[in-house]
Amino acid sequence: MDVLNVEGGRRLAGRVSIEGAKNAALPTCVASLLTDETVVLHRVPQLRDVSMILFTLGSLRKRVVRNGKSVSISEDGPLAPEASAYSVKKMRASFLVLGPLVARLGHAVVPLPGGCSIGARPIDFHLNGLRALGARVEETAAAVLVDADRLRGARIELPFPSVGATEHLMMTGTLAAGTTEIVNAAIDPEVLDLVALLRRMGAEIEVDGRTLRVAESRMRGAEHTIIPDRMEAGTMLLAGVATRGEVTAVDVCPEHLESYLEALRAMGAAVDCEARDVTVAAPDGVRGIDVATGPHPAFPTDLHPQLAAALACADGTSQIVETVFEGRTTYVDGLRAMGAQIATDGRTATITGVEQLHGAEVEAPDIRAGAALVIGAVAARGTSRLAGLEHLERGYDRLADKLQSLGACVERREA
Numbered sequence: 001m002d003v004l005n006v007e008g009g010r011r012l013a014g015r016v017s018i019e020g021a022k023n024a025a026l027p028t029c030v031a032s033l034l035t036d037e038t039v040v041l042h043r044v045p046q047l048r049d050v051s052m053i054l055f056t057l058g059s060l061r062k063r064v065v066r067n068g069k070s071v072s073i074s075e076d077g078p079l080a081p082e083a084s085a086y087s088v089k090k091m092r093a094s095f096l097v098l099g100p101l102v103a104r105l106g107h108a109v110v111p112l113p114g115g116c117s118i119g120a121r122p123i124d125f126h127l128n129g130l131r132a133l134g135a136r137v138e139e140t141a142a143a144v145l146v147d148a149d150r151l152r153g154a155r156i157e158l159p160f161p162s163v164g165a166t167e168h169l170m171m172t173g174t175l176a177a178g179t180t181e182i183v184n185a186a187i188d189p190e191v192l193d194l195v196a197l198l199r200r201m202g203a204e205i206e207v208d209g210r211t212l213r214v215a216e217s218r219m220r221g222a223e224h225t226i227i228p229d230r231m232e233a234g235t236m237l238l239a240g241v242a243t244r245g246e247v248t249a250v251d252v253c254p255e256h257l258e259s260y261l262e263a264l265r266a267m268g269a270a271v272d273c274e275a276r277d278v279t280v281a282a283p284d285g286v287r288g289i290d291v292a293t294g295p296h297p298a299f300p301t302d303l304h305p306q307l308a309a310a311l312a313c314a315d316g317t318s319q320i321v322e323t324v325f326e327g328r329t330t331y332v333d334g335l336r337a338m339g340a341q342i343a344t345d346g347r348t349a350t351i352t353g354v355e356q357l358h359g360a361e362v363e364a365p366d367i368r369a370g371a372a373l374v375i376g377a378v379a380a381r382g383t384s385r386l387a388g389l390e391h392l393e394r395g396y397d398r399l400a401d402k403l404q405s406l407g408a409c410v411e412r413r414e415a
């Protein structure tokens with residue numbers, strides 16, 4: 001696998017166009033299972049994870065035609081009831097096909113999604129929700145077997161506002177008799193983007209705070225454009241902050257980034273939102289802050305590692321309390337190798353600002369920790385070598401090119 005060679009220490013400046021959101025593209029692709037008509041999605045990012053979900057849909061006998069950043073998903077024959085182990089193991093969001101398949105076919109078999117570096121990633125909320133809808137759920141060592149004569153709407157209370165469980169049960173609820181009420185639901189922009197598509201497909205969905213009510217609906221084909229990726233935008237803006245530069249994220253939704261932009265302002269960065277462009281500048285560096293991640297609209301866990309990288313050279317000490325994933329601090333070793341002073345205590349990272357980071361040889365353990373190490377490398381004095389690009393490519397399309405366009409010296413090389 002290739003590596004990234006980075007010559008750090010250059011201020012980043014300029015405009016970067018942001019792709020469609022990975023975490024909206026994945027569930028909206030799965031929603032195509034709810035109808036035998038054609039679903040067309042635009043602004044679909046070209047990422048490994050998206051290729052995996054489209055592979056999964058193909059293995060279920062959906063006809064997938066990709067044309068640049070648009071995807072057309074149609075049906076020309078009966079769906080298969082079993083998702084490929086390869087795709088679910090490689091990309092856990094494929095697990096969301098389970099409920100829609102059971103709703104349409106009456107039975108389905110989906111391999112158990114693995115955990116990953118950021119946590120155990122259990123699926124109990126998903127399975128208990130399907131049981132509440134009347135499905136019989138059997139778990140084996142390797143897969144989940146589900147069957148149901150007829151799914152019936154139910155009231156489902158989520159112990160935690162789980163993004164995936166909310167999306168999974170909401171999609172399934174559109175084909176269950178009666179009304180499904182999901183209490184303590186996730187209301188992330190990506191969840192609400194799925195709501196927008198489902199409504200376009202004919203679903204009647206009421207969003208009332210953290211309660212979603214989904215009525216049984218006749219689901220039709222539809223066309224939809226994915227929202228911008230707030231995680232990519234947040235990552236690029238923090239790369240600008242870490243290099244004391246000025247970066248504009250182009251064609252984003254500032255309202256999806258409120259808690260994140262509030263944190264940047266607290267750090268002393270200048271934040272300017274102009275329609276769908278967000279510019280952040282930090283010419284004099286930043287000061288340390290304390291922040292806790294949490295379910296949207298709180299500060300997003302998917303930007304925790306990248307924030308830590310930008311705080312590594314802040315003036316003062318910072319504390320990031322992680323409340324979503326028990327394993328989110330996988331970025332710490334790599335930043336320490338660059339000279340960052342980070343102490344961890346359970347889910348809390350305490351970052352003591354240092355004068356300057358230095359280059360190092362590091363490896364990305366997962367998508368967002370990888371992004372943090374890239375930010376550290378572009379900010380560090382000297383040369384860094386970053387392995388583990390397969391993780392980065394799951395969540396970022398042409399990251400090196402985009403950083404280069406902002407003035408970074410980043411080169412992809414054979415390992």
Ligand code: EPZ
Pocket residue numbers: 022023026093119120121122123124125126127160161162163164165186301302324325326367368395
């Ligand atoms: C989604 O993952 C995102 N992935 C994640 O982004 C994101 O970090 C996460 O939501 C934030 O909540 C996609 O949308 C594809 P959860 P998901 O269910 O749905 C616990 C990235 O880098 N939980 O909201 O898997 C779970 O362990 C990825 O783009 C259960 O206990 O996350 C965690 O502590 C990483 N039982 C918490 O809920 C369950 O059945 C939130 O997880 C489900 C979840």
